Amino acid sequence: MATQTVNHAQKLALVDKTFFDLPPAIADALEQAALTTSYPTGAVLFAEAQASRGVFIVRRGRVKLSICGSDGRTLILRIVNAGCPLGVAAVVSGRQYEATAETQEPSEISFLRHSDLLRLMRLHGELALWVTQHIAQDYAATCREIRDLILSDSASEKLARLLVGWLDQNTTSKYPTQVKLALTHEEIGQMIGSSRETVSRLLAGFKKQHLIQQSGSTLVIPDRLALESLITA
Amino acid sequence: MATQTVNHAQKLALVDKTFFDLPPAIADALEQAALTTSYPTGAVLFAEAQASRGVFIVRRGRVKLSICGSDGRTLILRIVNAGCPLGVAAVVSGRQYEATAETQEPSEISFLRHSDLLRLMRLHGELALWVTQHIAQDYAATCREIRDLILSDSASEKLARLLVGWLDQNTTSKYPTQVKLALTHEEIGQMIGSSRETVSRLLAGFKKQHLIQQSGSTLVIPDRLALESLITA
DNA sequence: AGCGATGTGTGATCCCCATCACCGGCCGGT
DNA sequence: ACCGGCCGGTGATGGGGATCACACATCGCT
Numbered sequence: 001m002a003t004q005t006v007n008h009a010q011k012l013a014l015v016d017k018t019f020f021d022l023p024p025a026i027a028d029a030l031e032q033a034a035l036t037t038s039y040p041t042g043a044v045l046f047a048e049a050q051a052s053r054g055v056f057i058v059r060r061g062r063v064k065l066s067i068c069g070s071d072g073r074t075l076i077l078r079i080v081n082a083g084c085p086l087g088v089a090a091v092v093s094g095r096q097y098e099a100t101a102e103t104q105e106p107s108e109i110s111f112l113r114h115s116d117l118l119r120l121m122r123l124h125g126e127l128a129l130w131v132t133q134h135i136a137q138d139y140a141a142t143c144r145e146i147r148d149l150i151l152s153d154s155a156s157e158k159l160a161r162l163l164v165g166w167l168d169q170n171t172t173s174k175y176p177t178q179v180k181l182a183l184t185h186e187e188i189g190q191m192i193g194s195s196r197e198t199v200s201r202l203l204a205g206f207k208k209q210h211l212i213q214q215s216g217s218t219l220v221i222p223d224r225l226a227l228e229s230l231i232t233a
Numbered sequence: 234m235a236t237q238t239v240n241h242a243q244k245l246a247l248v249d250k251t252f253f254d255l256p257p258a259i260a261d262a263l264e265q266a267a268l269t270t271s272y273p274t275g276a277v278l279f280a281e282a283q284a285s286r287g288v289f290i291v292r293r294g295r296v297k298l299s300i301c302g303s304d305g306r307t308l309i310l311r312i313v314n315a316g317c318p319l320g321v322a323a324v325v326s327g328r329q330y331e332a333t334a335e336t337q338e339p340s341e342i343s344f345l346r347h348s349d350l351l352r353l354m355r356l357h358g359e360l361a362l363w364v365t366q367h368i369a370q371d372y373a374a375t376c377r378e379i380r381d382l383i384l385s386d387s388a389s390e391k392l393a394r395l396l397v398g399w400l401d402q403n404t405t406s407k408y409p410t411q412v413k414l415a416l417t418h419e420e421i422g423q424m425i426g427s428s429r430e431t432v433s434r435l436l437a438g439f440k441k442q443h444l445i446q447q448s449g450s451t452l453v454i455p456d457r458l459a460l461e462s463l464i465t466a
Numbered sequence: 467a468g469c470g471a472t473g474t475g476t477g478a479t480c481c482c483c484a485t486c487a488c489c490g491g492c493c494g495g496t
Numbered sequence: 497a498c499c500g501g502c503c504g505g506t507g508a509t510g511g512g513g514a515t516c517a518c519a520c521a522t523c524g525c526t
Contacts, residue, residue: 067376069384070465077379092362093369098376125358129325132365136326139372143300143331146310146379150426151302153514155483184503193383195484200505232303386484388513417473428514433475474521485509492503 026124033120034110045086045101045109052090052097054113058082061107062182066190067099076191077145079104079183089135091117104182149193152231158192159202160230163212167224179219259357266353267343278319278334278342285323285330287346291315294340295415299423300332309424310378312337312416322368324350337415382426385464391425392435393463396445400457412452 022030036059039045045056048067056063060082068074077099080086090097091114103109121128152158166179183191185199192199206212211227213220221227255263269292272278278289281300289296293315301307310332313319323330324347336342354361385391399412416424418432425432439445444460446453454460 067380067383069380071384073384075379075383089369089372093366093373095369095373098373122358125355125361128358128361128365132361132368133326135365135368135372136322136328139322139368139375140326140328140331142372142375142379146308146375146382147300147302149379149382150300150308151304151306153482185505186503196504197485197506198483201483204505386512419473429474430476430515431513434513437475469525470523471525472521472523475519477516477518479514479516481514482512484511487508488506490503490505493501495500496498 022130023126026120026127029120029124030112030127033116034112036108036110038106038108039103041103041105043103043107045103046097048098048100049096052087052095052114054111055088055091055117056086056101057110057112058084058086059108059110061109062104063107063109064102064104064187065099066102074190075193076187078141085131085134088117088131089138092121092131092135155192155194155198156202156205157231158194159188159199159206160227162188162192163219163221164224164227164231166219167221177221177224179221181214181217181219255363256359259353259360262353262357263345263360266349267345269341269343272336272340272342274336274338276336276340278336279330281331281333282329285320285328285347287344288321288324288350289319289334290343290345291317291319292341292343294342295337296340296342297335297337297420298332299335307423308426309420311374318364318367321364322371325354325364325368388425388427388431389435389438390464391427392421392432392439393460395421395425396452396454397457397460397464400454410454410457412454414447414450414452 034057039061045063046053058080063080063084063086065077065080065086066074067077086101087097089095117131121131148158148161152161163179167176170176170179184196185203186196189196189199203212203214206227207214209226211221211223211230213222267290272294278296279286291313296313296317296319298310298313298319299307300310319334320330322328350364354364381391381394385394396412400409403409403412417429418436419429422429422432436445436447439460440447442459444454444456444463446455
């Protein structure tokens with residue numbers, strides 16, 4: 001799956017962006033121990049229930065985190081961007097990975113072996129704290145995920161929630177009412193726990209009510225409040 | 234809510250049971266900083282979305298961990314027994330509690346303030362590791378919870394899964410095919426994400442199929458395999 | 467005993483959404 | 497251009513479970 005190793009100059013350029021909240025000395029130590037490689041779309045970094053080999057850190061690209069039931073149905077937990085470490089909880093507790101990580105687009109990913117992470121954590125208390133806080137963050141995100149899936153058996157509510165969630169990630173953009181739709185209806189369905197067909201139907205309904213407009217792969221949400229009124233309905 | 238402080242002798246008797254996997258020196262330090270109190274049934278230790286004040290450690294009794302949606306529906310994440318720390322993730326990441334903790338029976342609970350935990354973690358690397366692993370454990374448990382809720386929209390499958398899960402906790406007991414039913418149907422419904430009525434109906438159905446028998450508050454599960462065959466159906 | 471609160475059993479109804487089926491569009495390959 | 501895969505729309509159908517509406521049991525309380 002790994003196709004190409006990036007050179008050292010590229011590595012250094014990425015340092016501050018990824019480990020910006022860590023002291024430089026520790027960031028350097030991580031760089032030394034990590035192996036950064038490029039992956040094509042659809043590469044599986046690790047799979048649910050595999051024994052943990054180490055942590056993966058997204059340097060560039062987007063990675064899909066999902067869990068799947070025995071019947072083959074899939075739930076996408078979230079899609080992470082650059083800067084996010086994956087598999088940390090599994091490594092520090094010596095368990096198996098709890099989810100499957102798969103690249104959504106060509107990505108550069110650093111890998112840090114089990115033993116190297118633990119060694120560095122023992123060496124640098126700051127790193128141990130950083131790891132702990134990241135796990136706590138993942139825990140919180142997972143709890144919120146549960147809330148969103150449970151508190152509404154209505155699919156339209158969950159879809160509306162997902163859309164406004166996307167808007168919230170967009171505060172940096174020049175067009176705060178637009179979202180790039182990088183997911184298929186099938187994948188959207190896997191994010192809100194419903195079928196592809198209902199996603200199609202719901203989006204069609206939203207368009208009919210002028211809650212959203214679609215041109216190509218960009219969604220325009222003219223009236224955010226109207227969408228939000230569907231939530232907690 | 235706190236009604237009574239236990240005396241020092243009781244404290245010492247509890248030490249090894251709760252912190253058995255920690256070095257004695259650290260366990261002692263935790264004892265020094267912690268405040269142990271008794272709570273009646275139904276006391277709320279902390280509520281979802283509250284700012285975190287510190288961690289709670291169950292010394293005796295059982296505590297219900299739940300999250301609730303804006304419409305008032307409730308999902309019980311799990312019921313924890315003695316020895317389990319609660320609210321750790323919220324404290325180390327300085328966030329709000331992600332769930333609500335409520336005593337299910339009269340319980341003794343130790344409380345350790347935010348600042349004291351962080352201070353002790355900085356002092357003892359072992360403690361920091363202990364905390365991290367507990368959070369990772371909670372994360373894994375939450376992921377499994379999601380799996381169980383998602384992979385089956387069928388309520389009977391989820392109920393069957395819950396029952397065999399209870400059997401698994403019972404390996405210590407003299408009667409490995411029996412479970413003490415300490416929850417109401419309503420609460421069971423909140424554990425598997427369905428209504429009280431369907432739980433009643435499902436249990437009635439199970440009885441009719443001789444998958445379970447009930448005498449008073451004890452459930453007998455004569456044929457565990459038959460129940461398991463409902464899962465992944 | 468009497469009474470409220472709480473937990474449980476069960477019927478009737480209804481609606482949301484999964485599922486099946488099919489079609490049309492778009493794109494990439496040879 | 498032809499085809500084969502993926503993606504997206506949309507109708508028809510059916511079922512599982514939520515919800516409403518009762519009746520009954522149990523228990524603690526004064």
